[in-house]
Amino acid sequence: MPFHVATRADDVDKHEFDVNQLIYHKGKLYSAGDDGKIKMWAPDLKFLNEVQAHPCSILSITADDNAIYSCSNDGTVKSWELETLRKKKVFLEDKEVEFWKVKYDKGILYIGDNQGNVRMYINSGMFYGSINVANPVKDLAIKDNVIFTTKDNDVIVTNMNLQGEKPQFGIMATIMGRGPLALVDNKVIFMSRDGKDIIVNKIHEQQHLKLFAKIAGAHDMIVNGATAVNWDGNSWLFTAGWDKVIKQWKVANDSLKADGFCNIDFIVNTMVYGDKDQIYAAGGDGHLARLDL
Template sequence: MALKLETETKIDSEPCVVAWDGKLYVGTEDGSVKTFDANLTPGVAWSAHGVQVFAIAAQGGKVYTASNDGGIKVWSDQGNKVADLKTTGDGDICALRVFDKELYAGDEAGNVLVYENNEEKARYNVLEEVKDLWFSPPFLFTVRDLDVTVTEIKPDDSKSRFVTRHTMEGRAPLRVAGRRLLVLARGGNNLRLHDASVDTKFKQLHEVKVSDMIVTSLSVSGDYAWTGGWDGIMRRWKIGEDVLEPAGEINVGSCINGLISTNDGTYGVLAGGKIIRVKSV
């Protein structure tokens, strides 16, 4: 199935990170957050930080952003400040994810903080910089650029206690899709498919080359994974029971800084200030 560039828009700052919550939220190099509807019509925009937005997440009408100015900022979907969340102060926040109304934040000192209702609920240290993370209860998956660490946590029971269940080779980004874990191999060009179960020791099922250059972005929607990176090619992969199968690609012309796949389409933020929506045809 072919992929088609459906619509695009241009902004005056480099788009760096992207999130979705019924509309598109883009964090930029100048510290602003810009919003777009499903058709990339611009909405509200606001200055979130004095410098580049490092991480962004959105859910339930709230937007979470982090930069190197300390802390995590919480916004309404209209750009009104809701709260400033305290962090450890040990390093910049590199990853923000929302799971079941709880915010998970990973920093460069290896801390993972869990927030509920804008208050810290739990804190764990996985000993290595957290460039990406995913939570599939009770397992927390964290990764930098050498290894994936699988940690069993129960934030409702303990604010700090955890058990390391497994480590495996891998680098950011990563995602868990149902019973499967997807993560980049250390070289940054190959995508690996694992069983996301401790019973099989997170067995590797398949590995496929997805790019000639470093992959920066990975998103999963339904039975499909999307990848993009330095080579400017957005690719789609069908997630089978134990294989990843090619399901279309499109050359978008410049480095893909981030992408996210939704029911309304797949969106990419590109070097040079371009934002695009791609659909399968």
């Protein structure tokens, strides 16, 4: 059977407003949206639990082994129990900024804000330090000691040294482009400034980047969501956005090749891969779907 929508969240269970972020963690899907709620789902999109986490939009969520972290334009980052979604604590509060992105990677929680700061916490809460990447942090991805950050016009590539008492960093490159960001193998993927072209760069051992592939006009409208994964030695990219078309791309042999598509009836804001051959997409008016390959 070709790439297709296998199941959807029931209308009575979905978010009231747009979904902004999906994560798949320990066999469960978590979604967060403009209604300020975090919702938890089984892999088949059976509704399991929810919490009114913020009074306004949740812009990003991430998870470690013990908690979900959420950030909002209300100036807070909060943590929640994985299974019950009970509140653990207000992890960070600063009413002078809006927190736009949270990302957990290899023992470090990264928190990006609208002023270009990326704060880092280790050991589930100890402040380690911060860096400033000069542009607001709408999206963020980490590959080894390189951090990629972006808003709408540029992707900032920053080299980090995380071995000392405080993080040391230097900006390596500024590349024209925008999110969403995706990583697979030794490649970083983002969109052109107009949001319609897909750009793939290979990350070499010396951390310099080389253009791997570019697909001009990959979508007719702006791409909002992307996720990349390696299944059984094959690398795949999935993209979607305002044109309501989810596209599948094979990343191989120094090229990016179209390998299928699926129409969907809502604007896609976010995507994430789940178990093998399963992709989740969510977005406009709270809709959420699982697509099977």
